[in-house]
Amino acid sequence: MPELPEVEITRLGLTPELEGRRITAVTLRRPDLRWPIPGEIAALLPGEFILGVRRRAKYLLMDLAPGSALLHLGMSGSLRVLAGDVPPGRHDHVDIALDSGRVMRFNDPRRFGCLLWQPLGETHALLRDLGPEPLSAQFDGNHLFRLSRGRQTSVKAFLMDQGTVVGVGNIYAAESLFQAGIAPGRPAGEISRPRYHRLASAVKEILAHAIRCGGTTFRDFIRPDGRPGYFEQELFVYGREGELCLTCGGILKNSRLGNRATVWCGHCQT
DNA sequence: CGTATTCCCTGCACGC
DNA sequence: TGCGTGCAGGGAATAC
Helix, strand or coil: CCCHHHHHHHHHHHHHHHCCCEEEEEEECCCECCCECCHHHHHHCCCCECCEEEEECCEEEEEECCEEEEEECCCCCEEEEEECCCCCCCCEEEEEEECCCEEEEEECCCCCCEEEEEECCCCCHHHCCCCCCCCCCCCCHHHHHHHHCCCCCEHHHHHHCCCCCCCCCHHHHHHHHHHHCCCCCCEHHHCCHHHHHHHHHHHHHHHHHHHHCCCCCCCCCCCCCCCCCCHHHHCCCCCCCCCECCCCCCECEEEEECCEEEEECCCCCC
8 A cells, every 4th residue: 555655665666767768658458547547648658758757745757748647556556667578467557668678567456546647837636735745844743733723633634634744644644643652533633732743753754764664565565676665564553453562562452533444552642 | 614424446354 | 165244545525
């Protein structure tokens, strides 16, 4: 389930394979993923040079002269770069062939991902109302404190809201709240400024650490070169409901918040 | 506007 | 062994 670290790891793996390459062909084996794949993808990409691969939130942007292809991995998507003669398998929905003889292949069993188009100079509606990047200076405890005043929703839902800060999904929200010692169900508006400073620091540290580990391969994430990530070995709470807290030895609780599984320690998180 | 809920989709774990 | 059920979840859409 790709969150910011997994998307960033994907970007890092794609960049040396894609940057400066010319696209020779686009193969769409489905007309749609989450949304229909716009005609510009098949019409405009072949022949274009890939100028760069950027990331904004959990979106990847492949920059070409006439605009950018926008990719989201949803929760089961992955991008791999393979030799051009590797036959496609189940759920290999899109191929982008390169003049290197290799092919970037988009696999997504659950099809929550998307492939969209953004003309040069425009910002796609999906990118318009996003909060700051968590690893940027714009994101800090003051930002969280200010945005949370008057909010009744749980701090976990608040943290996972992409308008608050981007890139934090269920795994990293749970881990960040654990490291900050904050109970996930606490109303966002009731949390003090010092505690939000701790939370912002935890988010930054955990995301940066997860990127260094190559991301989290909990079920299906895979890097462009086929290797897994190793951060799941560092998880303190996510996926560990009923097991022992690694800090205090208590039993980790499991509840549902905002229709998401939420694991936390009732002793360490208050 | 804020908040909670539903829905999209497939693979897999589970219980009978 | 096979079948039904529930869950996983990003995030848009919908309802209130």
